[in-house]
Amino acid sequence: MARSPDRPISVCLGDFALTSLSDGTYRLDGGAYFGVVPKTLWSKKLPADENNRVLSGLNSVLVRTGDRNVLIETGIGNKLSEKTAQIYGQPAKLLEGLHAAGLAPEDIDIVINSHLHFDHCGWNTVRRSGTIAATFPKAKYYVQEGEWKHTHENLRDGVSYFTENYDPLVESGQMELLRGNAEIAPGIFVEVFPGHTRDMQAVFIQSGGKTACYISDLIPTSAHLDLNWVMGFDLYPMESIASRKRYYARAIPERWLTMFTHDPETPWAYLEKDDRGKIVCSVESTAEKKNEST
Ligand SMILES: [Zn+2]
Numbered sequence: 541m542a543r544s545p546d547r548p549i550s551v552c553l554g555d556f557a558l559t560s561l562s563d564g565t566y567r568l569d570g571g572a573y574f575g576v577v578p579k580t581l582w583s584k585k586l587p588a589d590e591n592n593r594v595l596s597g598l599n600s601v602l603v604r605t606g607d608r609n610v611l612i613e614t615g616i617g618n619k620l621s622e623k624t625a626q627i628y629g630q631p632a633k634l635l636e637g638l639h640a641a642g643l644a645p646e647d648i649d650i651v652i653n654s655h656l657h658f659d660h661c662g663w664n665t666v667r668r669s670g671t672i673a674a675t676f677p678k679a680k681y682y683v684q685e686g687e688w689k690h691t692h693e694n695l696r697d698g699v700s701y702f703t704e705n706y707d708p709l710v711e712s713g714q715m716e717l718l719r720g721n722a723e724i725a726p727g728i729f730v731e732v733f734p735g736h737t738r739d740m741q742a743v744f745i746q747s748g749g750k751t752a753c754y755i756s757d758l759i760p761t762s763a764h765l766d767l768n769w770v771m772g773f774d775l776y777p778m779e780s781i782a783s784r785k786r787y788y789a790r791a792i793p794e795r796w797l798t799m800f801t802h803d804p805e806t807p808w809a810y811l812e813k814d815d816r817g818k819i820v821c822s823v824e825s826t827a828e829k830k831n832e833s834t
Contacts, residue, residue, distance in 0.1 A: 554748020560807035563598035563615025564631020617662025654756035685717035686739035735780025
């Protein structure tokens with residue numbers, strides 16, 4: 541069962557409050573989602589429908605630091621063409637969730653996109669009286685410069701980029717293009733993890749000695765934790781595996797809260813190795829999830 545966007549889930553991380561928001565769910569081809577992994581294996585974790593598609597979430601995270609409201613990722617949005625909306629649906633729930641969390645678009649100070657595929661930055665902009673405008677008028681937006689350049693190369697994943705989600709913001713100066721790892725605000729920084737795209741960035745949140753990480757499409761759901769279960773969508777699968785190794789080497793011993801971009805049920809979890817060395821969500825995070833939903 542998918543989570544309700546009307547009931548955002550929150551946790552504290554040191555002095556910060558993290559709220560999981562959702563733009564709704566959509567369906568992706570299960571084969572593309574799991575690359576070379578046989579369907580007999582992945583379908584045990586995520587069942588496919590009659591068209592071989594699996595249910596996927598569109599998870600954003602709102603970080604309230606005390607003096608700033610930071611929004612990580614903006615879902616699919618509400619500007620899809622009729623044809624694209626027919627394929628994926630267009631739930632467009634994010635602003636409802638933001639409202640339920642007590643905020644209006646004007647309250648967002650910072651928007652960070654991990655990368656610019658259409659299902660990660662759709663609510664960056666809206667169509668208003670025939671032009672494209674920033675959904676979050678007071679926010680500064682951030683993405684990697686290499687990612688933005690790649691959107692104009694029209695390579696294998698060219699169909700996943702819609703320029704209206706970001707070009708107007710780059711032109712107006714509202715979107716800042718980063719060159720590599722950077723601190724965005726105290727306790728909020730980005731680090732590049734290549735694989736899904738060359739310049740996809742993860743977002744780190746640190747407060748009170750605790751760390752959370754929005755790892756985005758490097759580990760899209762809790763069904764993708766196996767080091768080698770990388771997506772068919774990934775442009776550089778061997779780099780995805782290397783990036784995951786680099787991530788797990790710190791995320792597990794340092795107990796980072798891992799945030800999943802496309803998991804329809806589990807927005808975040810702590811990771812650990814089980815007796816057989818497999819990477820799994822810790823029992824503790826499953827228990828926390830139960831508490832949150834009650
Ligand atoms: Zn992507």
